[in-house]
Amino acid sequence: MTILPPSTFIQQILELISTIANLLTLLISLYLLCVVIYYFIHSNSIRRRQILKDMSIRLSLNTHCLLIIRSILQFIDIDLNTIKRNYLSIQKFENSFICRFRGYLLLSIHNCLYWSYTIQAVFRFIRVIFPNYISLCQSTISFCIFISIQFFFGFICMFPIFIGFNAIYLLPNEPYCTASYNKLASLTYMPIFAFVLPLSTIAICYLCIAWKTRHITIIRPYQHRNRRDFLVIRRMILIITAISMVSLPLLIDLFIHLPKGYIDPYMNSIGWVSSSINAVILVIGLPFINPKLYELFKRKTNMIHVQG
Template identity: 30%
Template sequence: MNQVAFIVCFTTLIICSLTCLFSCIILVCVIHHLYQNRLQQEDRIIIIHCINIYSLLSIYIAIVALFNIQSILGNLYGYDFNSSWCIFLGYLAPTLACSLFWAFVNQAFFRLSRVIYPTIRRLQSYQLYIVLPFIELVLSCILMSLILFLHSVVYLPTDYYCFVPFTNVYSMFWLVLNNYGSPVGVLLFIYIRITIFLRRQTNTQTLVVRQRQDRDLLVIRRILITVGFVISLGIPAMIFLYINARFMFINNYFYTATEKDYYENNST
């Protein structure tokens, strides 16, 4: 195995393992805190957001770690991991990523309802934020089912795991649009709306309302730091996809089924 590739895969595996471990520990602590303490409704909703985010993050990172394990074993020992289970994992990974980004949208929506629509109690209902993640997960499964229908998830023989190859521009664009573009667009809209609302507030507010808004603003800033870090992780992939798509269209190259089929068709 190439030494640089081995170091990258092994380092990624260590980071994913530690991230998954810490996420599971935090998840257990959060659940314990939820059931062992008498919390107000707002605090319970915040705990539900944490449980949703850390649950999705733990499973997603575990799948990424498994991909790196397959890459290391495949390159060192030549194992073949091509199977229906492999295809399912290649479909499940972007589905969880989509749900994870929408979990941050749920957080932002809760702050939006608290700051701008505090009188609409249904938007701050505890039951709403329990049901909402399941609805989003089902919708993510439906949206990502398109890549299964088009057989876009294939076994990558050089990487030893299943995923949508970057050469499949249309399917990759669909993944980026639903996993990254749509949630980020909604997040930006929500936080811009909150910022505009707070700037237009007059000084005639009561002390209680002002303290609550100051607390919300502090929490929003902390959430924005986390969301900004998550968004920055997708920027390199977006740039690479743009460069790859531009190269393919300039050279009149279109994806068929797999890269192997392309080379075989051109050789004949």
């Protein structure tokens, strides 16, 4: 059992912003999911089969569901504990296995979220570079393989942080368990698997699709689809660039204080504010990344207007 000191005013402000942004992500995600369900229920059987068979929509909805899970886990593991300390004057928290396991789950879901964008890019890469295999990529088995790869990288790659390096624990002056910034494994191993590798894979897919679109003569229907896939991956990179810019304050804080052997007391609060704002950007940007998902939302809106 650890007795934590009261949080400072700045910490409370940062944690409040993080909680509000996280709840906003959850509300938007649930609303958009309800939109999809509503449209699916009110569509005819042919349109339902088309939606279920469309791999791009299924992969986008997979990312959408991960955003919902991520927001719920963050509220339970991070936001709820900061509310207890800041507003209910609860200062006793335990560095238990359950606490550390919840921290591992949250970090793993974060990792899965970034890898879900990667498998969307890989799917479009296969569709452009190997069009003869597109029927295989549209199958349910392929969808299960994509999701399995996503969760493998999400959970297995984070497992050494949890067990091997023991870098997830109840942080000093914080009421929750997560990866510590003063552990070398957290600063090197985790960013590589959670951010660098997914972004690098997306960038490689983007370059390959760009090369084929511009340098190889393609049948007109394929050409239109390839250009659309090219635009989708470019939008992914723009979204990832935007969330990287939001994370700059945390990176600057790390570079300033860690070489001095000093941990900024606001570092974790800044990190979760960045994470929550990033989630808002991801959930708003998701329909604009996938044209078919955006079109689905537009059709649902038109259905409501017609019924009204």
